[in-house]
Amino acid sequence: MDKHQLQKAADFVRQHWPAARPRVGLVLGSGWDAAGDFLHCRATLTYADIPGLGSSTVTGHSGLLHWCDAFGVETFMFQGRRHYYEGAGWTPLATPVYLLKQFSAQALVLTNAAGGIRADLQGGDLMVLNDHLNLMDGHPLIGPHDFFWGPRFPDLSRVYCPSLGKRLKRIFQTLEIPFREGVYAAMTGPTYETPAEVRMLRTLGADAVGMSTVPEAILAHAAGLRVAALSCIANPAAGLQAKEITHEDVIQTSREILPRLRGVLEQLWKELPDELGTTNPTA
Secondary structure (H helix, E strand, O other): OOHHHHHHHHHHHHHHOOOOOOOEEEEEOOOOHHHHOOOEEEEEEEHHHOOOOOOOOOOOOOOEEEEEEEOOEEEEEEEOOOOHHHOOOOHHHHHHHHHHHHOOOOEEEEEEEEEEOOOOOOOOOEEEEEEEEEEOOOOOOOOOOOHHHOOOOOOOOOOOOHHHHHHHHHHHHHOOOOOEEEEEEEEOOOOOOOHHHHHHHHHHOOOEEEOOOHHHHHHHHHOOOEEEEEEEEEEEOOOOOOOOOOHHHHHHHHHHOHHHHHHHHHHHHHHHHHHHOOOOOOO
């Protein structure tokens, strides 16, 4: 990744928002655009204007960075994400995490749409990630070691913060919203998986599959941020249903369950001061 571009992005955002002190980042995946509507927006920048980030080329990803707050939690909300399959390398994927770390944030909440592999996962289900399989073509930390991203060999035993995960599951139960928990497999894309690949993923222990989230989770965890992630199961994975998979259907499924998505995130934000402490110790 290009450290020069990453620093230019941080300088650009700081120049526009010198008073920003985000404690948490929120990345909204395919079809999740309106899930952060409970946040009060102070200001907005477009991805296209931020060095190293650039415009998203994928439908359903608005490409907007919002400086927000709600319930006393200042937040950088990334409305849409960049994907590795877009061909711009790791820098656009690393930029949100770099910004959060540079602004002394403490945690990152990631969301995505995924295909369900496990038999009990159906379209419209929500899954809390407890682990992942990185099967993408490469790794975001390949290259000369940069201490910004933590040790040379980060331990990934607990990429997804157990405390945040436990809180999310309790929120689901309190709101009486059904949920699942499982392992997310990240593939490079942009093609959906073949039925044979889905059978392979099931053998490897994957419960759901997508084309995102894992790079950001790795980088954030390595840099010392606490990470939580949610998948909307948009459809059964390839070979597990008769109809073909389309991106339009993926987005539509996520949007159909937006009230549930928004409700869970809003309650999480209400509880984040208890989870993270009342003040940002690194600000």
